[in-house]
Amino acid sequence: MEKNIEVFAGTDRLLLRKFQADDIESFYVYRADPEIAKYQSWENYQYHEAKTFVHNQINHVPNQPGTWFQFAIALKETNELIGDCALHTPLSEPRIVEIGFTLSPKHQGKGYAREAVCAVMDYLFHSLGKHKVIAFTDVRNNKSIAVLERIGMRREGHLLQNYMSKGQWVDEYQYSILASEWESSKFGFKLLAIPTKGEQDDNGNS
Numbered sequence: 001m002e003k004n005i006e007v008f009a010g011t012d013r014l015l016l017r018k019f020q021a022d023d024i025e026s027f028y029v030y031r032a033d034p035e036i037a038k039y040q041s042w043e044n045y046q047y048h049e050a051k052t053f054v055h056n057q058i059n060h061v062p063n064q065p066g067t068w069f070q071f072a073i074a075l076k077e078t079n080e081l082i083g084d085c086a087l088h089t090p091l092s093e094p095r096i097v098e099i100g101f102t103l104s105p106k107h108q109g110k111g112y113a114r115e116a117v118c119a120v121m122d123y124l125f126h127s128l129g130k131h132k133v134i135a136f137t138d139v140r141n142n143k144s145i146a147v148l149e150r151i152g153m154r155r156e157g158h159l160l161q162n163y164m165s166k167g168q169w170v171d172e173y174q175y176s177i178l179a180s181e182w183e184s185s186k187f188g189f190k191l192l193a194i195p196t197k198g199e200q201d202d203n204g205n206s
């Protein structure tokens with residue numbers, strides 16, 4: 001891992017960290033996969049887009065109203081990038097945030113998405129003091145719906161023809177969870193205590 005790379009949250013298997021330059025190739029490979037793009041806004045993802053995206057994220061910090069931040073999901077043992085988790089902090093109400101997530105196909109089916117999203121959720125509620133977390137999913141995206149329900153989010157709405165995807169209007173479900181509903185203890189894995197910046201020494205060590 002690059003020296004002093006910022007880690008926001010983690011579990012026994014995963015780190016939720018900032019993107020780093022080494023991630024471009026892995027990020028490009030899964031983003032360009034048509035199966036990954038099927039229920040997403042992008043199509044025919046290009047290498048130069050991945051490069052720009054990663055460089056923008058390196059210079060970005062989470063929790064800035066009016067912006068999206070992307071947490072890199074990496075294997076704790078090897079630091080390999082296996083996916084990402086997006087955080088949208090709206091300008092109008094930054095205490096209610098939106099998340100999204102993607103896992104590389106070769107790392108699906110192992111519980112990593114559920115684990116990563118739980119770690120991010122814990123960071124959002126406990127470190128950032130958010131009031132509510134929401135997520136939108138295409139109603140046909142069964143794998144995404146399964147993750148959202150496994151982590152205890154409630155289906156709050158069925159939004160008809162709510163976004164334009166690959167030339168057609170698509171229905172979405174809105175899922176939500178309130179800070180008061182969030183209990184990390186019900187999950188079968190340990191969330192790592194990540195020291196805040198102020199608790200780290202000058203070398204970034206805790």
Ligand SMILES: CC(C)(COP(=O)(O)OP(=O)(O)OC[C@H]1O[C@@H](n2cnc3c(N)ncnc32)[C@H](O)[C@@H]1OP(=O)(O)O)[C@@H](O)C(=O)NCCC(=O)NCCS
Nearest residue numbers: 036039100101102103108109110111112113114137143144
């Ligand atoms: C949505 C997405 C992240 C889900 O990935 P996933 O790997 O299915 O989700 P999880 O990490 O929670 O893994 C769940 C599976 O791992 C299995 N699993 C294996 N080991 C496990 C473990 N140790 N703990 C938990 N589950 C485990 C579960 O049984 C489950 O299998 P099932 O799907 O056959 O029921 C993935 O499909 C994706 O990236 N899709 C494209 C992008 C996208 O559409 N994102 C949604 C936008 S909101």
